[in-house]
Amino acid sequence: MKNVKRNTIIIFIVTLIVLYFALKDQFTQVIDTLLKVDLKYILIAICLYAMYIFLKAWVSYISIGDKKKVSLYEAVKHNIITQFFNGITPFSTGGQPMEVYMLHEHGIRPTRATNIIMQNFIFYQVALVLFGICAVVYNQITGVLKYNALLHGLIIIGFAINAGVALFLFLVAASKKFTRTVVMSVLKIGTKLHLIKDLEKQKEKWDERLDDFHKYTKELKDQKSLFVVGVLANFVSLFCFYAIPLFILYSLHDFTSMHLFETLTASAYVLIMGAFIPIPGASGGIEYGFSQFFGCFIGGSQMSVVLLVWRFITYYLGMITGAICFNFHQGGKKK
Secondary structure, three states: OHHHHHHHHHHHHHHHHHHHHHHOOOHHHHHHHHHOOOHHHHHHHHHHHHHHHHHHHHHHHHHHOOOOOOOHHHHHHHHHHHHHHHHOOHHHOOHHHHHHHHHHHOOOOHHHHHHHHHHHHHHHHHHHHHHHHHHHHHHHHHOOOOOOHHHHHHHHHHHHHHHHHHHHHHHHHHOHHHHHHHHHHHHHHHHHOOOOOOHHHHHHHHHHHHHHHHHHHHHHHOOHHHHHHHHHHHHHHHHHHHHHHHHHHHHOOOOOOOOHHHHHHHHHHHHHHHHHOOOHHHOOHHHHHHHHHHOOOOOHHHHHHHHHHHHHHHHHHHHHHHHHHHHOOOOOOOO
16 A cells, blocks of 8 residues: 555656646647547547457456356456556556456466466567557558657667567466576575575475466467457457547547558557556656657647547546446455
């Protein structure tokens, strides 16, 4: 809870800074523009975000494969709650442990739950990298995005991090030897830092967990169709997420400044760049990237409004609904 409070304060401060720079020179124009938005396009943007959440939850649901323990409704609720924990933690790392906990409430062993979540994260990372490659190829062909050397470097770093994470997870899932080497190295470091007292006892405990973990992984290797479906579903969910700025722009009665492929490309670049920003929600960095990439097409008060509405729908709305669902969450019954 201390971390939640601290990170909430960080988010609040960064949000105020972003609002200051977005509004300081054009407060009246931004407010006037906001008051003229066409709400039906904002509703479409919100529906796209809801579809993004639903598809990710559906992948979790089919990965679990036991509707008696976790229904589709519960999978969606879990995914909404993870938006809150992802939003308040650096690198969006808080959602996965919370999801393991919630699945355990439904009678799914922690090792099995961890396997499912890691598998779903692989699906997501592969889809993210594939979408990123498509965006880079499209931009190389068309040259629609113009950016400076700093952004170019950040994009390369972000792309390398996402690809590296996907490769690392593949190795963890596929190689028991690799996973054991990583775990034992961490345990040894923990012992040297006096965080672990009985190294041998911890080794025995983790060996048992790794056996359990890779038993489930072996079962999943035989379900190649699940991998294809999981990646495709995540690809479509990212498509929905990346298209949101276009409909926010349409809500401002601007139907010519950007087209779908330009929007998808700019959005993919923003998300790739935001992968390594160590602030909850990548706050500050995401807004900077968005203003730079989308600034190739729009500017002035229009840019500020699109940025603010986009950030609210894709970040704050998820955190708010996730916090509400978490407060009403009563846990599941172990079956």
